[in-house]
Amino acid sequence: MTPLIFDIRRYSINDGPGIRITIFMKGCPLRCTWCHNPESQLPEVQKLYTASKCIGAQDCIEVCPENALALTPKGIVTDTEACNLCGKCAGACPTKAIEMSGKLYGVEDLMRIIERERVHIEHSNGGVTFSGGEPLMHPGFLVEMLKACSEKGLHRAVDTCGYASTETLLEVAKHTDLFLYDLKMMNPVQHKKWTGVDNRLILKNLKVLAETGAKINIRIPFIKNVNTGIEEITGMAEFVSKLKFKCRSLETAAPGKPIVNFLPYHNIASGKYKKLEMLYNSDEMDEPTAEDLKTAAEIFGKFGIEVEIGG
């Protein structure tokens, strides 16, 4: 099935080497509490509503074939039962207060868009990054895209949470130059609590992938009160140090050692949750301090692993 794309970012400089274009696919098996892209979780089209942009034009109400919309003091409210996500309201909205997240693109459409970035990609040894959501949820389309990029000589990165069947991962790995692999925590109970899934598959996949010789950049979302305790950090550092890397993860890393990135959590996504009328439960999570990051990096250092702060 062809996935929906919810964003295409140019001058993407935090998702792999060089200047990149990043394609975001909709749909994810995880439900991380801290998720920055809540619109990425469901594979189907979703409606986003930004109340601050709404000027009360009511064109959306007029155009809706299902009479699903109403203007209230809180802005436009959608009767989700009646709404069939046809998107006419979004097209009618003069301010784009209503937007539909998720659009179908064919491989050729995407390649045309990617091709426009070639000059920047070539000058920076950049490439294309597939992100999400979880791109491994759409292995058929993903592999097709990866092959198409390969034909055009473009460097390919896949940003994954690792929660997919091992076969799928290994098939994708055949066509991937670099994995940006998320590692969240070692404690399976905690992992389930925060992300909705068990982490055993993720850890196993990472082990197997490392042994295939794939290039892997391990990325750890660094969220205070979630995975920044000394025990948790030590556990991850130890796990990473025991991976049998066949390949240098990036040119700058020592042979056999991966580069690990900490991605410090920022409480910036709450606006997005509002747009989706989703609840954002950020009470327990906190932004890490420089000191937290330093301490954790030192722990990784003890296991001989370099850590970079940021993407």
Place this chain on the structure above:
Amino acid sequence: MTATITKTTKIPERPARAEGNFYSPEKKNALPGMNDRVRRLRKHSVETPESLSIERALITTRFYRENLGKYSEPVMRALNFLEICKQKTIYIGDDELIVGERGPRPKSVPTFPELTCHSVDDFHVLNSRDQQRYTIPQEDIDTYERDVIPFWKGRTMRERIFSHVPTEWKAAYEAGVFTEFMEQRAPGHTTLDGKIYRKGMLDFKKEIEDHIARLDFLNDPEATEKLEELKAMAISCDAVIVFAERHADLAEKLANTETNQQRVKELKHIAEVCCRVPAHAPQNLWEANQMYWFVHLGTITELNGWDAMNPGHFDQHLQPFYEKEIAEGTLTREDAKELISCFWVKVNNHPAPPKVGITARESGTFNDFTNINIGGLRPDGTDGVSEISYLMLEVIEELHILQPGNSVHISKNTPDKFLNAACHVIRQGHGYPSVFNPDIYVQELLRQGKSQLDAYEGGCSGCIEVGAFGKEAYVLTGYLNVPKILEITLNNGTDPLTGKKAGIETGDPRDFQNFEELYDAFHKQLNFVVDQKIRVSNYIDKMFARYAPAPFLSVVIEDCIQKGKDYYNGGPRYNTNYIQCTGLGTVTDSLSVLKKHVFEDKIFSMDTLLGAVARNFAGEEKLRQRIINYTPFFGNDDEIADTIAVRVYNDLLAAIDGKPNTKGGSFHLNMLSTTCHVYFGKVLGATPNGRFAGKSISDGTSPSHGYDTHGPTNVIRSLGKLDQVKSGGTLLNLRFVPGLLKREKDIEKLGQLIRSYFSLGGHHIQFNVVDTATLLAAQACPEDYRDLLVRMAGYSDYFNDMNADLQNEVIERTENEAF
């Protein structure tokens, strides 16, 4: 403005808060930061308020009163220059190594009443306005009113020009369709090549005398005129020598009373240097700096040419002196850096001369636009980067002062190491250096007819204008308000703001059947306006050639001596007039709205749109939002919008490029607005692209503010579609928040983005690296941000020195957030 911006209350840390925040690509070579002398000089320069000096005006008025009619114009100008050099107050400050001021002391600016005479009101405005204030004591205003103003009444260049312009020109000028540079200052934008490091004024004088001896009074009907011009040049050489010698005398005198033995040594050395240059060619780095500085001061004292004066490829000029002395062991890298820092402070001591009349209120900057070219190509086409280039980057980074402007020149031959070092300085967010592409501008120069050698020695001065250094008069004549031309077209020749006629009647747009009819009308209007502009520009050129020659400047620009002709009269090897076109983004986006919504999709009628525009979109927010959110705009790599931009650009070219000027050269176009897009916005009603009346138009070739929503790579692709080789310079502003440039690899990527734009044929790119919170904090709490420099157009300015409009504009420019 988004909610996250307004909510920010935390005042962020600024980079480079501490003085002397040091960056060195080769740390082992240098000590960190400015040394004590440079620190003190910088502090003095930065903290001294700008003031006006009437000394030059008094000398000039007295001289003209006594000598009017006695000499030919060139000789009169030269003798006046000599008189100033003989009489003006000489200043040598504590700690200074490089000496000489145009005024009686640092930051003190003379006036030029022979060109434009300030009124008493002007002085009061300048003395009291909030930004860019020039102080002047009441006593001096009284003297000016008594001794200067009455003499020049009716005699200034400005009055003579304005009394002779056609009514159509005046109507367009008053409507704000274009500006005219030469109503305020003399033609300038001059840049030197390397000749003053090989020849002294006595050598030039000898050449002049040789040419006088060879004049053929029997067969050359212009021989007498040439004689007068050459005599004037010779007098001017004497004038700067006298000026230098008076510095030598003062240095000697100060040495006699100085108690600090180290300073006594320095003063004696200054005296020696000033006896040597500019009379003779310099022998070492100190003399080379001082040589240029005296020539610089000479040209900006003789007249007040636009954009002061430029040393051109200064790193290349200084390199042989530096390398020789380093090899001989007579100079250390630190000594060299100190001298160059002293030179930098000297340039900063020289704010632009203030304007007169309405523009006295409008003026946006103290910057006088000296632009030092660093890196780039050598005359033989090879890489021009040397140790001095890196040293200059360090000086820029450490001093972070307003002037001189500076730019790095990145050709395919330029090493990545240098680009990376420059990107590190860009990251600091002082707004410089700007980045130029010699591979393209050499082609621009070749296309304009320069020889290969002269093209390779060319570069950019002022903001972004390209010229053959040391061999060309490239005169900027004024800005063209392209969106205003569309506004007048949409009102059938009338300026809707005043109801007065400002152009030609091209038909009621409500009758146009399709986009082509509309575009034709716009095109006709455009050609009419450009013709008006060129017609008067040629007239002004003749006026300057006849009544305000610049004999000293002519000495240092190639071929003036050989031809016996003045810089303003076709003396230089090349003679170019530029018209600077502004608002490409605004006009493209407006045309795109008309094309898509009125003519193609017929979402609303011409009448509806024009009505909404006339009401400044009052009660039409829905329409305005639809326009903003559903139109293809320039700067997003969108074929529909970019095709319109290319068409407008090509039609501007066709209207301007190659039209003959009075000096054997021709007109060319560049795409530059400096701060004029703010003024042009003020005299422009609402535009079809949803822009409200009075708001600035887009600057240079940049997209309309906030309309480039797809990131910098798409902006660059859009800009790459313009055939920039046919221009004399384009300007692209990109604003980056520091978050995009945190890590070493981010800086590398910035360099790669630059290379990628240049491979698409880009002429120039510059970056404002600041975050919105910093800017808002600076607006709220100005005294804490006195050193906050931002890049405006082709130059940097202190954020606090800008008026609120300019400040808001900087804040509104699209932020390229990190993803």
